Amino acid sequence: MGLHRTTPPMDVVVRPMRPDDVPVAERLFAHTLVELEGSLATLDSPAPRLRSPQRARLWVQRTLRFVEDDPAGCWVAEENHxxxxxxxxxxxxxTWFLASYAVASDRQGRGIGKALLEAALTHSRGCLRGMLSASVDPRAARRYxxxxxxxxxQMTLSGPLDLSQAPEISHVRGGTSGDQEWMDSLDRSARGAAHGRDHEFLRETHHLQVLDRSSGRGYVYTDEAGQVAVLAASSRRTATRLLWYTFLSCPTPETTLSHVTAANQWAVDVGMAAGLSLSTRGYLGLRGLKPPTPYLHHGALL
Structure with a gap:
């Protein structure tokens, strides 16, 4: 894909991101997301809230790894410092992945976002595939x-859990670093690239459960609320069992399942059987590959 470099406004500088930029970027991203959700909210929607301090720390920790490991893919736009x-x-x-991308609400529409995306896309040169998770912002969708x-x-399923139709699930165990080789193989089959060192980060910050049987293999990471962060399996049957397991193990009576594409109808079937309500939210952007399945992607690590 050819890149046509866009010149940002004269008073804006686009430069490589530094580690000390990351906490500032987290706040900018969080506030921009809340403002976007607020602009789209209906009268009966709950007021959007900033992410918890724990999730903010996790975002900073994850983004620092991008800056350290992939500095050529991380950029900042500055205006008057x-x-x-x-x-x-x-x-x-x-495979190239866009992890996060935001422009302050009062600075949008000036070409800053386009210049930032083009800078990040220089890191995709030579990659056969690309993947990103987009918000509902129509301007960002046009850029992608x-x-x-x-x-x-993408679809989201959310609400109180009804586990009356849940099957009995056995043979699921806690995952370890010893499972990573076959987990990476599942990643490659689904999205064209292993998570590699991202598995180490996910094991440190999430709960990993695996199903490793001759009939099928799969893994799922869940966060502190029991919600799926990423799920991959060798078959829809194995993926279905793992998703039911996460619902059965959920520490709260309600849950949210995000990042479900039409290619993963098995997840829609499980979510609806568990009494969750379906809505659409954002897009999965793909270049050079089909929607991964059976696979529920991570919003930033994809």
């Missing part, structure tokens, strides 16, 4: 489409 936007991206094998990404609507 104040951050107005940023983009972070990384490469795993021959113009950059050569196909946009696939």
């Amino acid at each position: 104040s951050m107005t936007g940023f983009a972070t991206s990384f490469r795993r094998e021959s 489409k113009a950059a050569g990404f196909d946009l696939h609507p």
Whole structure:
């Protein structure tokens, strides 16, 4: 894909991101997301809230790894020495991933976002595939489409859990670093690249459960609320069992399952059987590959 460099406004500088930029980027991203959700909220929608301090720390920890490991994919836009936007991206094998991307609400529409995305996309040169998770922002969707990404609507299932139809699930165990080789193989089959060192980060910050049987293999990471962060399996049957397991193990009576594409109808079936309500939210952007399945992607590590 050819890149046509956009010049940002005269008073804006686009430069590589530094470690000390990351906490500032986290606040900018959090506030921009709350403002976007607020602009789209209906009268009966709950008021959007900033992420918890724990999730903010996790975002900073994860983004620092991108800056350290993939500095050529991480960029900041500054105006009068104040951050107005940023983009972070990384490469795993021959696939490029956009992790996060935001421009301050009062600075949008000036070409800053386009210049940042183009800077991050320079890190994708030589990659066969690309993957990103897009918000509902129509301007960002247009930029991704113009950059050569196909946009696939994402669904979210949420609400109180009804486990009356849950099957009995056995043979699920806690995962270890010894499982990573076959987990990476599942990643490659689904999205064209292993998570590699991202598995180490996910094991440190999430709960890992695996199903490793002759009939099928799969893994799932869940966060502190019991919600799925990423799930991959060798078959829809194995993926279905793992998802039911996460619902049965959920520490709260309600849950949310995000990042479900139409290619993963098995997840829609499980979510609806568990009494969850379905809605659409954002897009999965793909370049050079089909929607991964059976696979529920991570919002930033994809």
